Structure formats: structure tokens, C-alpha cells
Amino acid sequence: MAVPPIAPPTRLLMGPGPINADPRVLRAMSAQLVGQYDPAMTGYMAETQELYREVFGTANEATLLVDGTSRAGIEAALVSLLHPGDRVLVPVFGRFGHLLVEIAQRAGAEVHTLSTEWGTVFAPEQIEEAIRAVRPAMLAVVHGDTSTTMAQPLDALGDICRQHGVLFYTDVTATLGGNEFESDAWGLDAVSAGLQKCLGGPSGSAPLTLSPRAVEVLDSRRSIEAGIRDDHSPVRSDPIRSNYLDLAMILDYWGPKRLNHHTEATTMLYGARECARILLEEGRAAAIERHRLHGDAMLTGVTGLGLSTFGDLEHKMNNVVGVAIPDGVNGDAIRGELLTDYGIEIGTSFGPLHGKIWRIGTMGYNARRDAVLLTLAALEQVLRRAGAPVTAGGGTGAALEVYGAAA
Amino acid sequence: MAVPPIAPPTRLLMGPGPINADPRVLRAMSAQLVGQYDPAMTGYMAETQELYREVFGTANEATLLVDGTSRAGIEAALVSLLHPGDRVLVPVFGRFGHLLVEIAQRAGAEVHTLSTEWGTVFAPEQIEEAIRAVRPAMLAVVHGDTSTTMAQPLDALGDICRQHGVLFYTDVTATLGGNEFESDAWGLDAVSAGLQKCLGGPSGSAPLTLSPRAVEVLDSRRSIEAGIRDDHSPVRSDPIRSNYLDLAMILDYWGPKRLNHHTEATTMLYGARECARILLEEGRAAAIERHRLHGDAMLTGVTGLGLSTFGDLEHKMNNVVGVAIPDGVNGDAIRGELLTDYGIEIGTSFGPLHGKIWRIGTMGYNARRDAVLLTLAALEQVLRRAGAPVTAGGGTGAALEVYGAAA
Numbered sequence: 001m002a003v004p005p006i007a008p009p010t011r012l013l014m015g016p017g018p019i020n021a022d023p024r025v026l027r028a029m030s031a032q033l034v035g036q037y038d039p040a041m042t043g044y045m046a047e048t049q050e051l052y053r054e055v056f057g058t059a060n061e062a063t064l065l066v067d068g069t070s071r072a073g074i075e076a077a078l079v080s081l082l083h084p085g086d087r088v089l090v091p092v093f094g095r096f097g098h099l100l101v102e103i104a105q106r107a108g109a110e111v112h113t114l115s116t117e118w119g120t121v122f123a124p125e126q127i128e129e130a131i132r133a134v135r136p137a138m139l140a141v142v143h144g145d146t147s148t149t150m151a152q153p154l155d156a157l158g159d160i161c162r163q164h165g166v167l168f169y170t171d172v173t174a175t176l177g178g179n180e181f182e183s184d185a186w187g188l189d190a191v192s193a194g195l196q197k198c199l200g201g202p203s204g205s206a207p208l209t210l211s212p213r214a215v216e217v218l219d220s221r222r223s224i225e226a227g228i229r230d231d232h233s234p235v236r237s238d239p240i241r242s243n244y245l246d247l248a249m250i251l252d253y254w255g256p257k258r259l260n261h262h263t264e265a266t267t268m269l270y271g272a273r274e275c276a277r278i279l280l281e282e283g284r285a286a287a288i289e290r291h292r293l294h295g296d297a298m299l300t301g302v303t304g305l306g307l308s309t310f311g312d313l314e315h316k317m318n319n320v321v322g323v324a325i326p327d328g329v330n331g332d333a334i335r336g337e338l339l340t341d342y343g344i345e346i347g348t349s350f351g352p353l354h355g356k357i358w359r360i361g362t363m364g365y366n367a368r369r370d371a372v373l374l375t376l377a378a379l380e381q382v383l384r385r386a387g388a389p390v391t392a393g394g395g396t397g398a399a400l401e402v403y404g405a406a407a
Numbered sequence: 408m409a410v411p412p413i414a415p416p417t418r419l420l421m422g423p424g425p426i427n428a429d430p431r432v433l434r435a436m437s438a439q440l441v442g443q444y445d446p447a448m449t450g451y452m453a454e455t456q457e458l459y460r461e462v463f464g465t466a467n468e469a470t471l472l473v474d475g476t477s478r479a480g481i482e483a484a485l486v487s488l489l490h491p492g493d494r495v496l497v498p499v500f501g502r503f504g505h506l507l508v509e510i511a512q513r514a515g516a517e518v519h520t521l522s523t524e525w526g527t528v529f530a531p532e533q534i535e536e537a538i539r540a541v542r543p544a545m546l547a548v549v550h551g552d553t554s555t556t557m558a559q560p561l562d563a564l565g566d567i568c569r570q571h572g573v574l575f576y577t578d579v580t581a582t583l584g585g586n587e588f589e590s591d592a593w594g595l596d597a598v599s600a601g602l603q604k605c606l607g608g609p610s611g612s613a614p615l616t617l618s619p620r621a622v623e624v625l626d627s628r629r630s631i632e633a634g635i636r637d638d639h640s641p642v643r644s645d646p647i648r649s650n651y652l653d654l655a656m657i658l659d660y661w662g663p664k665r666l667n668h669h670t671e672a673t674t675m676l677y678g679a680r681e682c683a684r685i686l687l688e689e690g691r692a693a694a695i696e697r698h699r700l701h702g703d704a705m706l707t708g709v710t711g712l713g714l715s716t717f718g719d720l721e722h723k724m725n726n727v728v729g730v731a732i733p734d735g736v737n738g739d740a741i742r743g744e745l746l747t748d749y750g751i752e753i754g755t756s757f758g759p760l761h762g763k764i765w766r767i768g769t770m771g772y773n774a775r776r777d778a779v780l781l782t783l784a785a786l787e788q789v790l791r792r793a794g795a796p797v798t799a800g801g802g803t804g805a806a807l808e809v810y811g812a813a814a
Binding site: 006027035040068099147194241242262 | 426433434437445447454477479501502504512514603610633647648650668669675
């Protein structure tokens, strides 16, 4: 079989992620490998931990990368912190809430859910009431759910969790770096993320942080791998159900013991490290403001074209907007034309929103003025060809007004 | 925190892996991303599947990448194919046999082991006898265990497994591309690998293949994720215990249904694709012969220096040799000096061999004449400085004779 060298077509990825990687990240990832215990490598690991402490807004010693995509980080947190039979409360406001439910169920937890209509979020009182009723060991909630574009406010939940002795976990894959998030100030015990959204990297590495309270839970479940200990008796009767995603073991690898576990995915680590460097060079606050600005320009732009947006805009993430597909328009055909003729990708949607909305992202490396304006210009053209009523120049004009006001 | 750009020191990685990545692989990984369902991306996925069919020696439709390091591939195979309570037989001849035991135990399987002294392998008759006694659902065995440098012969085991109705799984992370391996001809049902050994890539992607018989097991355990189906009833009562490593779901993502699961780690996929292209351009047989030649030169070279090798050389992998640390020599000090003064890394060892042997690899991009000769030359210098008796020029001289004979 003759397979040619890799040569991807040029795409501007304006969906809900993954988006184009920052070229700096790709260059960092082309660096040559060093050995797993080379002082240079353990130095890079320590630097990466320090960088992600700042990215997450935490002093947690237990800050590291899980070697897999963002859902590997989610599963690592849930399978490592939940004992089979533990009760967990999951407020579900979109697809990724369902994912937390499913992963927790497979970990053997007793899962209780709260539901709300897609496009809305929960009030802290609703969650506190459910915590009183369920008395869970953990509250597990997605911060931003790209399936609905909503961001669940988390800042009031940490205190509630402490009061009721509940571990507080969130997945910030879709929000980190582009929306306000403060791990320590908001009282999080476990947080996992991915690189492929506002951090401007490729999927495949999951930054994760654990509070001392979460580490205590791990300490009670820690075991040492048979292949590197002398005593080969069976694993303890209540082991963490995964070896690969056992955070107690992964901590022993990243921590001062440096106990051998997996072989660190060095190239992904180089990428994760560069993502954090780029974010912190810009400054967290500036990066969030940039996402707010370009997200606002995109939202104002699609409205200016005459399109409607989806969901409670008060709680929209900065980096993605749901756009109602106009009546009589084939949403997938529009997406196909945008990709084929303009090289621009926007997102489809899942579940109850499938066929009803597109999702347009402005995040990471692509939270840029030219990316927003090109997308609006191209969208106007394909909508007009499809016979949809659009305001000529209305998209870019409205976006430029947002930029003008900001300049 | 000011963290400088990535700039790893130059290292020649001659341990048991990871080794230096082929620069072609790193260049392929610097290509820009495309969307997850872009026709270019699904095309790359299909090409990668086809390439790895050839690399594994299989016609298995179910050939794909697991997004994690090689142990993610191992765990995906075991947790997806074993029901809790299933009996599994693991012949243990080194550290990674213990790893299979541990992962299978955590998956809830009833694990039975066979043991042999480190540095030896099993006769097929021993394994068949144990299969008769245990009547397992699966035989799980490591092909090459870098901890002992041994390769377990597998070619006779497929027939035995078929005869007894046993699924046959092996981990070929350490051997694939550098040692003979034939998935279909040897009767394998499940095989997992990694990029960081003879394939010359970075850790972080686990190629995996499943026979139709293995896929049948998955079919009986398949579920569709709540977030992308309409019916939100709980997952089935006997779900695969992991969502991230659920091969039935991962197959639905790689297969024609293209059901959304994780966000493919595109950069790692570019790397895995290039690793296979490089191997198949050279030709599998030529690559194996190259590993045999350079492995032989290294073995002959260390012997020529006056050092002893470890284990049953009849069953040694081509790509790594165990070298006895001479009496009175501090093994770690020698390794440190090699790294600091010559930029060359060789491996330490685990468990019963810790402090007794070094492990020196010749694999992937580093299965090269200059890499072998430089390593032998430097090793001679550091051993002499440490006061160990070495034959001046004995290492490179003996290796050159091997090369001369081959020329």
C-alpha cells in the first residue's frame, strides 16, 4: 500500500474544538526525545506541573498530565476518587454531563442526576438541595458543555460542597484559558482539562489537578505495581479499577518517588508545556478577555447576518456560540460548502440539538479578528447561495463595530 | 514563573526504550490539525488502519489506535475482552507479565499465572498443560519483555488456544517491527503495541488489532454513549468497566458508523502513521534483519569488551541485550557518566535484576551502526575510568567484525 506523506489541507477550524493548534505548540512538539528519567525530562515534568498550577489557579502539589485525551482525564478523576457504591451527584446540562454519568456508572458508583433543559444551567440552590437529598460522596459537574455552549457557574459550589463534606470535581476541557476559572478560590478538589480548546494544542494530553483532600482519598487506595515491588501478592481487595488511569500511581510517577508507571508521552508533554507557556505569557486575564472579545464579535456578527442564537446568553461560554439553522436550510450542506469552498469548519450538534443549531467556536489560536471576519464573510456567501435571507455585510459589519468599540 | 522554550539536550537513547524518534516522525507530527470528521482526517484514519494491518500481519478489519501509551492499549484489550469473573492465564517471565496480571485483576478477572526464572521463557507444552488445568477464557502473554530481554515464542500458541476455545492476547510493544511477528499466521485474537521501541516514534499512541472472534466478544458487550443516543436509561448491567478504553465504542468511532467517542489525538495519529510508513518502506523483513544485525553487533561488542550477557540468548529479543554489571562497579554511576559526559543513555533494570544488569537497546531509528559503535566506544572509556577490566578496542572491534561479515 502506497500511502503518501502527511500533507493536511489548510483548514480554519471554527467549530467547538479541536481547533488549529498554535504553530508554536507544533514546533515545540517536534523537539527530539530524552529518556524518561533524564534530568532534563524530570525537569520538564516539574516545569509543566508548575505551569499548570498557575493555569488552573491552584497551589495543589498534585498537578500533572494524564496521557490521553480529555476524557481520559475525566475517567482518571472519577475512577480514582470514587469507590464502587459511592454516591455521586451529576447535574446534567448537556452531552458531557451524560458522559460524566456514564463514566461514574462504569466505575461502579451510584449516580444521581439533576436535569435541566439544554441551553440553561443550574442555580446553586438547586444543586445544594440535591446534595442535601442525595448526600453524595462527590459532586461532578462539567464547567462548560460545548454541546449547549453553556458554562455552569461554579464559584458558589465549593463552599456548599465543603459544608456537606462532598468532593467537588469539574471538567474544564472546554473552558480553561478562555473563561474565568479558579480552582482554589472556587474550592475544587479535582479538575481535568484537555489541550484542544482554548489552550490551542492538539488533543491527547489531559492536565489535571487534585486538592490535598482528594489526594487523601487516593492515599487510602494506593498500591504499588507488582512488576516493581518485591512482594507479588495479589493487588489489594479494593484497588482502583484502572491501572492506566490510577491517579495514585500516576502521582507516584510524577512525584518525588518517581515510581515507574507508563512511559510518559514526551511529545504530548512538550505540547502541553508550550500551551501553558503561551497562555501565561499572554496572561490569564488577557487571554480570557481576548476570548470574550472575539466570542462577542462572532455572536454579534451572526446576529447581524440575521441569524438567531441558542440558549441563555447570560451563561454562554466565551468561546462558542450556538446558531439556529434557518428554516428550510440544510445545516450539513452549509457546513459542507463552507469546508469545501472556503476551507472553514464550523460544528454540528448532538442529541436534542442535532439539525437545529450549528456551533461556531472562537478559541485558542483561532480567537482572532481575521478568523472571526473570514468566517462571517464566508457564512454570508454560502447562506445566500442556499437561498436563506441574510443581510449583506451585516455579519462583518457588526463584528467590526464590536472591534471598533474595543479599540 | 519564567519557563524557557523547549530545547532538549542531545541524547543518544540506547536503553530499552523510549529511544530517539525518527526525525521523519517528528516532522509529520508538526503538521497542522484538521477537524475530527474532515474527509482528510477520516482518510488518514483509514490509511493508518491499513498500514497497521500490514505492520501486524493481519487482515483484521478491527485495527486502530488507542489514544494513550502502550499500557493503555493493554488495558483496553483486557478490560474490553474480559468479563469480571473470567479466568485468564498469564505466563509471567518478567515485569510486564506482572503488569498483565495486575491489569486483568483490576478488570475483575480471576487470574492464574505460570512463572519462570527471569531470563528464560516457556515451552508451548507448559502453557498448554496450564490451559488444560485452568480452562481460561483468555491466554494473555507478553511477546517481548524488556525487563528480561526475552521474547516468548508465540507461533505454536495460536493453535493451542483455538483447540481449547481460548482467546489469545499478546502485547508486542517491545518487539513489533524489530522481531518476527505475524498476528494472523500465529492465531492472535488481540494484539497491542506502542510506538516508542522498534517503530521509532514517541510514546502516546497504542496500535491495536482484534480478530473477528475478539470482535464477537465486544459485540456482546457493546453500548452507545448516553450523550449521543436518545434513550437515557442507565448503561447495561454488564458494561465494559471503562468508557475511555471501551474497544466496542472505539471501534464504532473508527468504523463506518463514526460514532463520536473521544477527540482523536490527531498529532499522535500523524506520528503513528509515519512510523508505519517508514517501517513498510524499508519492508518488514528488512527492518527485522536490521534489528538482528545491530542487536548482534551490540551483543558481540559488549562480549568483546569482556562483559557477560544475561539470560537465554536463544530467546533474546533482537533489540535489547542484558549486560552483567561487573563486580565492584556501581552500575548507576556508570550510567550517569555515560549520560553526562557522552550524552548516551543505557537502561537500568527492575525487580530481581536491579543493580545486576544494564539493558542496552538497538532499536528503531537507533538500530544503526554509528549508534552501536559510539555506545561501545563510550562504554569502554567509562568502564576503564571506573577501574573495571576492559579489552581496549575489544567492543568496537568485535562489532566491526559482525558488520564486516555482513557486508
